[in-house]
Amino acid sequence: MLDKMMGSDNKFHKFMGNLFYMAVVNIFWIVCCLPVFTIGASTTAMYAAAFKIVRGKEGRLTDEFFGAFKRNFRQALPITVIMLFTAALLATGIISLRGMEDPNSILYGLLIFLSVAAIAIFSYVYPLLAVFDNTTPVLFNNAWRLALTNLPVTMMCVILNAFLLLFAFTFPGAVAYVIGPWVVFGFALAHLIDTIYLYKIFEKYMPKETDPEEETEQEA
Numbered sequence: 001m002l003d004k005m006m007g008s009d010n011k012f013h014k015f016m017g018n019l020f021y022m023a024v025v026n027i028f029w030i031v032c033c034l035p036v037f038t039i040g041a042s043t044t045a046m047y048a049a050a051f052k053i054v055r056g057k058e059g060r061l062t063d064e065f066f067g068a069f070k071r072n073f074r075q076a077l078p079i080t081v082i083m084l085f086t087a088a089l090l091a092t093g094i095i096s097l098r099g100m101e102d103p104n105s106i107l108y109g110l111l112i113f114l115s116v117a118a119i120a121i122f123s124y125v126y127p128l129l130a131v132f133d134n135t136t137p138v139l140f141n142n143a144w145r146l147a148l149t150n151l152p153v154t155m156m157c158v159i160l161n162a163f164l165l166l167f168a169f170t171f172p173g174a175v176a177y178v179i180g181p182w183v184v185f186g187f188a189l190a191h192l193i194d195t196i197y198l199y200k201i202f203e204k205y206m207p208k209e210t211d212p213e214e215e216t217e218q219e220a
Helices: 002-006 013-031 039-054 062-098 105-130 137-150 151-161 164-169 173-206 214-220
Strands: none
Touching: 013 039, 013 062, 013 173, 013 214, 039 062, 039 105, 039 173, 062 105, 062 137, 105 137, 105 151, 105 173, 137 151, 151 173, 164 173
């Protein structure tokens, strides 16, 4: 039993190995997010790395991450601008309403709903960009459709991707104790869990990969 628990085929062992892989990638992600306008390309690259390990094809960390970063940078840039503009607009509205003595509860609820919807859509846009070759309008169109038709996974992604923000909003006094560990491996854990479930959704739309050995046999 001990041999089975410690063996390389153990699921927990594999998950922890993948989490370590993502924690290393997380360092690249944080550094590449620093210019702000590269957040989208960096997030897409992180998802590309996560999808690769979920498919059991880890490869080299730097090659996979920076290859995806460079490949998707041009398309991710306008998506990042849209995301930042949307976030700034919604955050300004929510903060303004919270500062009022008698805020409009209907408008406040609408802004919260729109914020959740925006997080949900962007939770699909970047993974879709990492896996599929589509135009930006098609990515957004597919993102909202998948978010709506896979609500349990969507809500899980929203909670994971907005965890730090939600925690700071709910427990502002305790955020200092959480932000350190979350920055070190929390984002990696969130992206890895997201990818495990998103892969199951995306898999039926992915082109089937052919084994090089099989191709050689067919050619022969």
